[in-house]
Amino acid sequence: MKFRYQCSECGECFEITPDLYTCPRCGLHQGKDEPLRGILEVAIKGKIGEKFNMFDFLPVEQEYFPPIPVGNTKLWRPTNINEKYNFPNLCIKDDGSNPTGSFKDRASYLVAAFAKKHNINDIVLASTGNAGSSMAGVGAAAGMNIILFLPKSAPEAKMVQARQYGAELIIVDGSYDDAYELSMQYHEQHGCMSRNTAHQPMTIEGKKTVSIELFKDLGRAPDYLFVASGDGVILSGIYKGFRDLMQFDLIEKMPVIYSVQAENSNAIFRAINDGKFDGKKAHTVADSICVDIPKNGYHAVRQLKEYKGRCVCVSDEEILAAQKELSSDAGLFTEPAGATAFAGFLKEKKNLENNASIAILTTGSGLKDIKSAMKMNNILNKSRQD
Numbered sequence: 001m002k003f004r005y006q007c008s009e010c011g012e013c014f015e016i017t018p019d020l021y022t023c024p025r026c027g028l029h030q031g032k033d034e035p036l037r038g039i040l041e042v043a044i045k046g047k048i049g050e051k052f053n054m055f056d057f058l059p060v061e062q063e064y065f066p067p068i069p070v071g072n073t074k075l076w077r078p079t080n081i082n083e084k085y086n087f088p089n090l091c092i093k094d095d096g097s098n099p100t101g102s103f104k105d106r107a108s109y110l111v112a113a114f115a116k117k118h119n120i121n122d123i124v125l126a127s128t129g130n131a132g133s134s135m136a137g138v139g140a141a142a143g144m145n146i147i148l149f150l151p152k153s154a155p156e157a158k159m160v161q162a163r164q165y166g167a168e169l170i171i172v173d174g175s176y177d178d179a180y181e182l183s184m185q186y187h188e189q190h191g192c193m194s195r196n197t198a199h200q201p202m203t204i205e206g207k208k209t210v211s212i213e214l215f216k217d218l219g220r221a222p223d224y225l226f227v228a229s230g231d232g233v234i235l236s237g238i239y240k241g242f243r244d245l246m247q248f249d250l251i252e253k254m255p256v257i258y259s260v261q262a263e264n265s266n267a268i269f270r271a272i273n274d275g276k277f278d279g280k281k282a283h284t285v286a287d288s289i290c291v292d293i294p295k296n297g298y299h300a301v302r303q304l305k306e307y308k309g310r311c312v313c314v315s316d317e318e319i320l321a322a323q324k325e326l327s328s329d330a331g332l333f334t335e336p337a338g339a340t341a342f343a344g345f346l347k348e349k350k351n352l353e354n355n356a357s358i359a360i361l362t363t364g365s366g367l368k369d370i371k372s373a374m375k376m377n378n379i380l381n382k383s384r385q386d
């Protein structure tokens, strides 16, 4: 197998080295308040055997991955929900069951291996919470120093997690976008590895493993897949995984991917319609997908258009109701961003065939943000008393 970086805008290829982050040419057109230009993807050349192993798809050899069990998360049918809505082939893929409790571990795992391969021991990033606690945990297993910029609004559990794993934490008096700016300055000054989402090409590449697992578990690709989007990197990772599977003739067509956003944090949805990222201030209970300017916005929008993906927006009330329903009907306590995918399904189900194969990706554990769930339970208790 041969791996190279390829620019998602101009298509030019480059050797994979840890100091190349975005396309040197397209990156020159980077404006200030807009998504990243010249996002690099990993292009693969070669053949894959029928009995492939996940590492065959990845651009870093297995020996460099840290000793922590990331991925291979459970896929199961929540039969109460299957019966309630008459969708017998709906499954949940719960990535909240990753070692640090979120989908972000898939990216951190590959980034840590990439750094290890190149003898880099310091990794810096900004995060709304999960990417940071994930890199801190996976980095701990790899024996690395993690420098983490977090907005002060990040849920307490995610901060505690990062501290507990031993990361160096810098709490920023501002938004995630402000923390991102500071982490990029730190990266320029100190020259360590950046794990900033989308900026580090291995974040998209690491996230693709979920599609390959879905294919292995189902024996096919699902017809529909629902995922919540903030920066749009999980979305691109999902597309990348299915594109790899198509490249090796393992699947024939791209599933319909639903990118679900909170209605007051829906920059990708808005850009699909008018092509622009206006930077409008985002707010939602689903902190993991609260983003003003999605870092991977251009690339995400391009792929949604090319593969006829669909965008749905849901309100905070719909997110909290979906979170409660997943908990009380399926026994799955996922954080608000994780439940956003399910809220998207509930909104869209009238447009889907009942026998379709549907995957709902729940991306984080509910214990990471108990405040939102407390809010919902208070509302329910109140209405019971009324």
Ligand SMILES: *Cc1c(COP(=O)(O)O)cnc(C)c1O
Binding pocket: 102, 103, 104, 130, 131, 197, 228, 229, 230, 231, 232, 233, 234, 235, 288, 289, 335, 337, 338, 363, 364
């Ligand atoms: C990061 C995250 C998302 C969104 O991923 P993006 O790549 O930013 O679109 C969704 N859910 C959870 C729990 C997350 O941590």
